[in-house]
Amino acid sequence: MGALLILCASGHGKVVADAALATGRWDEIVFLDDAWPEKKENGRWAISGKIENLPDWRGRLKEAVVAVGNNRLRLSLQRRLVEAGFEVATVIHPSAQISPFAQIGAGSVIFSNAVVNVDAEIGEATIINTAATIDHDCRLGSAVHVSPGVHLAGAVSVGAYSWIGIGGVVRQMISIGSDVVVGAGAVVVSDVSDGMTVVGVPARPIRENREVYKC
């Protein structure tokens, strides 16, 4: 047992904290957020300082994880953790079903009732959200976010920084590029190029991406 440092006191951060405590591996959560000291709490947990003072915490805490929804920011903060000498934690809720033949990258978080099947590969700093399923042979790049209730069929690939919105479904063998946004409830039946937002059933492009992340 020990303490886990979580960067960013977001709603997502609360779910990371909850999953971390459920593992029994950590018994204390320390949040850092640059809104401190104006913001002092994240729900039931105290916020203890600013992210900019991260190196000051290295003497007291060993393991840390980033709980930022924005995919690029999450990976860049994870790199700052490594530079500051922290061990990057991977947090997997005990109710998630992870094949022993799947690979999970450092700093990824996998929430309750998610499934990661045989020979799937998940990159670093990736979010597999509540009850999402990643089937056999899927390949997810770094800093992907798979939202709650998404289903990726077998051998789907998803490039770095892409976000699959809540309830999305992706047909087997489909290739989704980098920096893609798949809208909530979309059904993806053809490949998606880098940087596109697609929505609907079947999913169609609506534009090239700007910063749309609101989680």
Ligand SMILES: CC(C)(COP(=O)(O)OP(=O)(O)OC[C@H]1O[C@@H](n2cnc3c(N)ncnc32)[C@H](O)[C@@H]1OP(=O)(O)O)[C@@H](O)C(=O)NCCC(=O)NCCS
């Ligand atoms: C795709 C998405 C990112 C677009 O957000 P946005 O940039 O704010 O886009 P807008 O709401 O301005 O919508 C643009 C158009 O696309 C349509 N649209 C947006 N999202 C859609 C979706 N999921 N399915 C179908 N159509 C959608 C809108 O109706 C609108 O159509 P119009 O131009 O004919 O009026 C967003 O709607 C979405 O689905 N986000 C996922 C949310 C999510 O998964 N949250 C959970 C996080 S854990």
